[in-house]
Amino acid sequence: MDTDFARSRRRDLIVAFCLAAIAAVVPLFVKDVYVQNIMVLTLMWGALSQSWNILSGYCGQISLGHALYFGIGAYTTALLFTKFGVLPWFGMIGGGVISAIIAMALGYPCFRLRGHYFVIATIVIAEIGLLLFHNWDWAGAALGIDIPVRGDSWLKFQFTRSKLPYFYFALALACVAWFVTWWLEDSKWGYWWRAVKDNPDAAESLGVVVFNSKMGAAAVSAFLVAVGGSFYAQFVSYIDPESVMGFQFSLLMALPAVLGGIGTLWGPMLGAVILIPLTELTRSFIGGSGRGVDLIVYGGLIIAISLARPQGLVGLFTPKREEAAR
Amino acid sequence: MTAQTIIQSLASGLLMGLLYGLIAVGLALIFGLMDVVNFAHGEFLMIAMYATFFLFAFFAIDPLLSAPLVAAALFVFGAVAYLLIVRFAVRAKANAGMVQIFSTFGLAIVMRGLAQYFFTPDYRSVTHSWLGGKTVSIGGIFLPEPQLIGAAVAIAAFGGLYFFINRTDFGRALEATREDAGAVALVGIDKNRVFALGWGLGAALVGLAGAIMSIFFYIYPDVGASFALIAYVTVALGGFGSVFGAFAGGIIVGLVEASTALLLPPSLKAVGIYAVYLLVVFVRPRGLFGSM
Numbered sequence: 001m002d003t004d005f006a007r008s009r010r011r012d013l014i015v016a017f018c019l020a021a022i023a024a025v026v027p028l029f030v031k032d033v034y035v036q037n038i039m040v041l042t043l044m045w046g047a048l049s050q051s052w053n054i055l056s057g058y059c060g061q062i063s064l065g066h067a068l069y070f071g072i073g074a075y076t077t078a079l080l081f082t083k084f085g086v087l088p089w090f091g092m093i094g095g096g097v098i099s100a101i102i103a104m105a106l107g108y109p110c111f112r113l114r115g116h117y118f119v120i121a122t123i124v125i126a127e128i129g130l131l132l133f134h135n136w137d138w139a140g141a142a143l144g145i146d147i148p149v150r151g152d153s154w155l156k157f158q159f160t161r162s163k164l165p166y167f168y169f170a171l172a173l174a175c176v177a178w179f180v181t182w183w184l185e186d187s188k189w190g191y192w193w194r195a196v197k198d199n200p201d202a203a204e205s206l207g208v209v210v211f212n213s214k215m216g217a218a219a220v221s222a223f224l225v226a227v228g229g230s231f232y233a234q235f236v237s238y239i240d241p242e243s244v245m246g247f248q249f250s251l252l253m254a255l256p257a258v259l260g261g262i263g264t265l266w267g268p269m270l271g272a273v274i275l276i277p278l279t280e281l282t283r284s285f286i287g288g289s290g291r292g293v294d295l296i297v298y299g300g301l302i303i304a305i306s307l308a309r310p311q312g313l314v315g316l317f318t319p320k321r322e323e324a325a326r
Numbered sequence: 327m328t329a330q331t332i333i334q335s336l337a338s339g340l341l342m343g344l345l346y347g348l349i350a351v352g353l354a355l356i357f358g359l360m361d362v363v364n365f366a367h368g369e370f371l372m373i374a375m376y377a378t379f380f381l382f383a384f385f386a387i388d389p390l391l392s393a394p395l396v397a398a399a400l401f402v403f404g405a406v407a408y409l410l411i412v413r414f415a416v417r418a419k420a421n422a423g424m425v426q427i428f429s430t431f432g433l434a435i436v437m438r439g440l441a442q443y444f445f446t447p448d449y450r451s452v453t454h455s456w457l458g459g460k461t462v463s464i465g466g467i468f469l470p471e472p473q474l475i476g477a478a479v480a481i482a483a484f485g486g487l488y489f490f491i492n493r494t495d496f497g498r499a500l501e502a503t504r505e506d507a508g509a510v511a512l513v514g515i516d517k518n519r520v521f522a523l524g525w526g527l528g529a530a531l532v533g534l535a536g537a538i539m540s541i542f543f544y545i546y547p548d549v550g551a552s553f554a555l556i557a558y559v560t561v562a563l564g565g566f567g568s569v570f571g572a573f574a575g576g577i578i579v580g581l582v583e584a585s586t587a588l589l590l591p592p593s594l595k596a597v598g599i600y601a602v603y604l605l606v607v608f609v610r611p612r613g614l615f616g617s618m
Contacts (some may be wrong), residue, residue, distance in 0.1 A: 128601070311426075
């Protein structure tokens with residue numbers, strides 16, 4: 001079994017490399033800006049969901065408040081850039097570090113909570129963050145921040161002429177999130193997380209440092225989500241509290257993982273590849289009327305998929321033998 | 327800030343709190359029965375408000391009269407939602423928690439979409455109802471009549487629910503199923519029927535709240551979302567599964583909201599509720615009246 005596991009891990013890495021290489025070539029042939037936009041969003045949501053999956057899927061601490069970290073990433077970058085002229089790259093790292101610290105500070109009291117109490121605490125904390133940003137005048141309050149165009153370069157992380165650079169950054173982010181997950185899966189933390197998820201009491205009694213491993217998961221997860229938020233701010237170049245910290249962002253982060261397979265390596269990416277183009281297409285083709293048809297289709301799909309395949313779609317691609325080995 | 331203002335806000339907070347309790351109690355009932363949180367609870371409230379509005383707009387039925395009708399309609403709706411969706415979500419063997427969250431959340435999105443499609447995103451309101459705009463003065467404190475009636479309805483509904491659970495056969499079946507869903511099957515109680523009844527009851531209670539609230543809140547497709555979050559906090563504050571906890575939680579939430587509004591700008595009044603929730607569960611991770 002051990003050699004099987006090592007072999008399947010090696011195969012995962014090779015498959016990921018091939019997929020990333022194929023993805024990198026696609027936009028050279030697909031020049032349609034609308035399609036490229038969808039590809040950027042797909043990669044970004046894939047990366048976000050992959051990061052969310054580390055805390056909520058592997059470690060089993062279901063967070064519906066990750067919009068907080070997304071928003072902190074977006075705001076840190078945007079505020080540093082517009083108020084002090086600090087390059088978005090530093091904002092990205094800064095936002096990630098701030099988010100990781102906040103995630104651990106919040107985890108300290110929250111990780112004592114279980115089940116729905118924890119889920120509601122995460123929603124409520126993100127909601128408090130949203131309300132505070134709504135009322136914080138220096139940060140633009142409800143009006144938000146318009147990020148001015150100051151050039152077209154990798155240095156300033158602004159691109160006005162083409163979506164390609166955004167695409168490659170999103171691809172890199174998705175690869176990093178995937179690789180971090182892959183790496184952690186077979187690390188000490190990875191095993192701890194699964195033990196904590198399956199049975200926290202038993203894990204504790206076997207000497208797993210439950211609390212510390214939850215903190216680690218929260219920090220990694222929040223850091224990566226904040227980098228995603230900071231990317232998003234540069235990509236759309238306008239942010240306001242509702243558009244980066246709203247509850248729907250927390251759900252959108254969870255959905256691809258749930259759809260693809262929560263707590264699995266490939267689930268979030270698979271979910272994003274299916275869900276995001278679908279969302280964007282339903283929105284532009286039947287949502288244009290503003291009459292909610294896209295919501296009906298989207299919600300109906302969520303119900304159908306979560307009822308029909310509770311374990312996620314990723315199982316469809318895994319041969320039975322290996323599923324048993326895991 | 328005079329003593330008068332403080333008493334005035336606390337009195338209004340208390341009235342609103344009873345309504346919050348009424349919204350939350352259905353959620354608590356369903357959770358206690360089968361460990362499921364209904365993430366479409368706010369949307370149940372929303373359709374109850376629309377139902378009241380249309381009964382008023384087309385047939386000129388006052389919200390006070392239509393409240394029982396709306397509650398009955400919501401009862402059927404809740405039971406059907408259970409039979410069509412939740413019944414299957416509960417059966418999920420893998421990721422049961424997430425499946426429940428996302429199937430009921432999917433239902434919420436569909437309901438919002440349907441409301442937008444059929445009723446448009448416009449804001450609507452019940453104009454000139456019997457109670458609308460009237461206030462009563464008690465010892466120098468002014469209380470709006472709709473909220474007073476709402477509080478009375480909430481107290482009556484709690485009483486009725488208490489009677490139903492403790493004194494009727496169906497209530498006893500509900501209680502037995504809640505304690506051991508496997509064992510009740512052995513004595514010939516149909517678990518699905520009891521669960522459907524629980525969902526019907528939970529929806530009927532929120533239907534009652536929606537009918538009353540349509541007198542003093544605007545009605546639009548997203549109106550449920552903000553109340554739903556308050557309802558989750560209310561239930562969790564009282565302790566999941568405790569119907570009494572939801573009642574007490576509602577009163578606390580109403581009072582906290584009113585006090586926050588005195589101290590902070592109105593746009594931050596919800597922060598007080600959330601902060602109190604966090605404080606309570608950090609000290610008592612099972613809520614005020616929740617059992618282990």
